[in-house]
Amino acid sequence: MKILVCISSVPDTTSKINFTADKSAFDKTGIQWVINPLDEFALTKAIKLQESQGATVTVLNVGEAITEPVIRKALAIGANDAVRINTEPKDSYSVAKEIANVAQTGGYDMILCGKESIDYNGGSAPGMVAQLLGQPFVNACVGLEVNGAEATAVREIEGGKETISVKLPAVIAGQKGMVDEKDLIIPNMRGIMSARSKPLQVLEASSSEVKVEGVSYDSVPQRAAVKMVSADNLDELVRLLHEEAKVI
Amino acid sequence: MAIFVYAENINGIYKKAAFEAVSYAKAIADQAGDTVTAITVNPTDSSDLLYKYGATNVIKIKDDGLKNFSAKAYAQAVNEVANGNTLVFPHTTDASSIAPMLAIMKDFSLITNVLEAPESLSPFQVKRRAFSGKGFMHAKADAAGVIVTVSQNAYGVKENAVSGSEEVKELSVANEDTKVVSHEQSSGKLDLKEAEIVVSAGRGMKGPENWGMIEDLAELLGAATACSKPVSDIGWRPHSEHVGQTGKAISPNLYIAVGISGAIQHLAGVNSSKTIVVVNSDAEAPFFKSADYGVVGDAFKIIPELTQKIKALKG
Ligand SMILES: Cc1cc2nc3c(=O)[nH]c(=O)nc-3n(C[C@H](O)[C@H](O)[C@H](O)COP(=O)(O)OP(=O)(O)OC[C@H]3O[C@@H](n4cnc5c(N)ncnc54)[C@H](O)[C@@H]3O)c2cc1C
Numbered sequence: 001m002k003i004l005v006c007i008s009s010v011p012d013t014t015s016k017i018n019f020t021a022d023k024s025a026f027d028k029t030g031i032q033w034v035i036n037p038l039d040e041f042a043l044t045k046a047i048k049l050q051e052s053q054g055a056t057v058t059v060l061n062v063g064e065a066i067t068e069p070v071i072r073k074a075l076a077i078g079a080n081d082a083v084r085i086n087t088e089p090k091d092s093y094s095v096a097k098e099i100a101n102v103a104q105t106g107g108y109d110m111i112l113c114g115k116e117s118i119d120y121n122g123g124s125a126p127g128m129v130a131q132l133l134g135q136p137f138v139n140a141c142v143g144l145e146v147n148g149a150e151a152t153a154v155r156e157i158e159g160g161k162e163t164i165s166v167k168l169p170a171v172i173a174g175q176k177g178m179v180d181e182k183d184l185i186i187p188n189m190r191g192i193m194s195a196r197s198k199p200l201q202v203l204e205a206s207s208s209e210v211k212v213e214g215v216s217y218d219s220v221p222q223r224a225a226v227k228m229v230s231a232d233n234l235d236e237l238v239r240l241l242h243e244e245a246k247v248i
Numbered sequence: 249m250a251i252f253v254y255a256e257n258i259n260g261i262y263k264k265a266a267f268e269a270v271s272y273a274k275a276i277a278d279q280a281g282d283t284v285t286a287i288t289v290n291p292t293d294s295s296d297l298l299y300k301y302g303a304t305n306v307i308k309i310k311d312d313g314l315k316n317f318s319a320k321a322y323a324q325a326v327n328e329v330a331n332g333n334t335l336v337f338p339h340t341t342d343a344s345s346i347a348p349m350l351a352i353m354k355d356f357s358l359i360t361n362v363l364e365a366p367e368s369l370s371p372f373q374v375k376r377r378a379f380s381g382k383g384f385m386h387a388k389a390d391a392a393g394v395i396v397t398v399s400q401n402a403y404g405v406k407e408n409a410v411s412g413s414e415e416v417k418e419l420s421v422a423n424e425d426t427k428v429v430s431h432e433q434s435s436g437k438l439d440l441k442e443a444e445i446v447v448s449a450g451r452g453m454k455g456p457e458n459w460g461m462i463e464d465l466a467e468l469l470g471a472a473t474a475c476s477k478p479v480s481d482i483g484w485r486p487h488s489e490h491v492g493q494t495g496k497a498i499s500p501n502l503y504i505a506v507g508i509s510g511a512i513q514h515l516a517g518v519n520s521s522k523t524i525v526v527v528n529s530d531a532e533a534p535f536f537k538s539a540d541y542g543v544v545g546d547a548f549k550i551i552p553e554l555t556q557k558i559k560a561l562k563g
Binding site for chain 1: 346425
């Protein structure tokens with residue numbers, strides 16, 4: 001079985017998000033880059049299938065050379081090889097097109113993604129890839145087993161869960177729960193060393209067409225100063241919530 | 249040209265997110281001097297509920313093949329009936345699975361997580377949530393048509409009654425790639441993303457056995473319950489309650505955070521709540537900097553007392 005895991009390189013979760021002075025772009029100064037945390041669940045699931053079913057795992061990133069440390073980390077976690085499409089990702093559509101191209105030529109049985117990137121929060125690329133490939137799509141996946149030409153996926157629904165069987169090849173977008181948090185793989189020295197010699201193929205982008213542009217960006221406005229209420233005076237808190245904030 | 253909106257229902261009953269999406273579509277229609285057509289799949293609820301928020305036409309898709317959800321089959325069905333150049337979806341799990349597939353089918357721009365009515369219609373430009381709630385993006389659509397998904401609880405439900413009419417469309421979309429094996433819906437539980445009040449708790453609660461007081465307060469307020477990431481990692485609460493950068497992003501009217509430190513990843517998912525109340529025993533907890541109201545003290549004493557006082561207020 002061949003699995004393609006799509007990873008995006010995103011600002012570390014502790015990053016303060018700033019924009020350039022003219023507000024036209026995200027300011028990357030001083031940012032540490034990590035594998036999108038939701039993609040890490042998908043990657044770990046793929047490595048588990050590699051161990052249990054002898055699957056081969058290719059990681060794919062659409063991004064410029066600065067994303068290579070993140071790709072190497074995915075290799076250190078256990079992916080067999082990697083592909084980088086050398087372009088600055090501009091919107092979900094252009095990323096999805098590149099992923100679909102790689103998927104099509106590689107003949108993968110399953111494409112695993114995180115359900116959204118924690119930077120631009122598009123949540124769109126996985127579904128777009130599925131449609132570009134004409135494959136079924138399972139989103140918000142919190143459990144996955146593979147049995148031959150079929151997978152059984154558990155997806156989160158509002159107020160519950162649904163278990164579905166899906167014919168492979170398919171695109172599956174995962175999140176926390178796809179594997180347990182404690183099972184996420186932290187690369188060890190051996191992994192890190194072997195990642196250096198694993199193949200990382202760099203391909204040029206096939207097109208530059210975008211469908212959505214980020215025109216400008218704003219930071220979140222500051223909240224007014226907090227009103228502290230004494231623990232001995234909860235009547236005052238109730239009054240404030242009722243009369244001032246009008247929320248209860 | 250009509251504005252189309254996907255009115256999501258669960259087991260035939262419209263979701264609040266559907267009314268929000270219709271309200272949003274109506275705002276676009278008013279800006280464009282147009283009307284709203286709502287599309288819904290196998291509903292049992294009355295179309296009157298959609299006219300109330302501004303849908304002039306309701307297309308009820310009837311298709312036994314769509315009894316179970318499949319993103320691909322639903323996208324195909326919506327594609328068959330939606331022939332406008334503007335399509336509105338709620339940003340629910342199902343709708344945000346359909347929308348990207350449809351965007352490819354129609355070759356439209358897709359803008360997800362939108363927060364406000366559009367800033368302009370041609371070109372279509374709108375403010376959306378980005379960086380997990382640590383920033384906003386003003387996104388412009390380049391294609392001839394646009395699909396948006398509306399962030400839940402952001403634009404809100406706005407009554408705008410029109411007189412409408414409905415039409416039934418019988419389809420038979422092939423749905424062979426996926427099959428639902430089982431479906432678990434916890435009954436009577438309020439949906440976290442739709443809830444107007446959320447009572448949330450963190451590691452400060454010490455253990456799952458102490459959640460009774462959180463649930464009592466939530467029940468009294470008609471609220472949903474949520475938790476911080478470590479709480480769901482340890483298994484004190486289900487994953488589905490985890491809010492934050494890597495969990496759910498929510499924007500209730502009132503967010504009550506009990507025994508949660510207010511780490512940047514947690515704040516990312518909750519800082520668009522309209523009012524935030526923080527209860528923490530540590531006066532230095534970072535969450536107080538992002539709260540509207542704060543109480544320093546022991547949650548085990550404060551929460552039961554607060555519940556009593558709110559009960560008294562409610563009579
Ligand atoms: C990649 C990544 C992603 C993450 N994503 C998320 C996310 O999406 N959501 C999220 O929540 N976190 C996330 N985190 C974790 C985050 O950094 C914090 O660790 C987490 O939010 C802390 O949870 P907590 O406040 O419940 O626990 P703690 O940090 O342990 O804080 C507990 C708080 O309870 C208070 N307390 C203790 N006893 C009492 C009492 N009796 N009464 C009142 N208060 C009391 C303490 O003063 C303290 O402030 C992420 C971390 C990483 C690395």
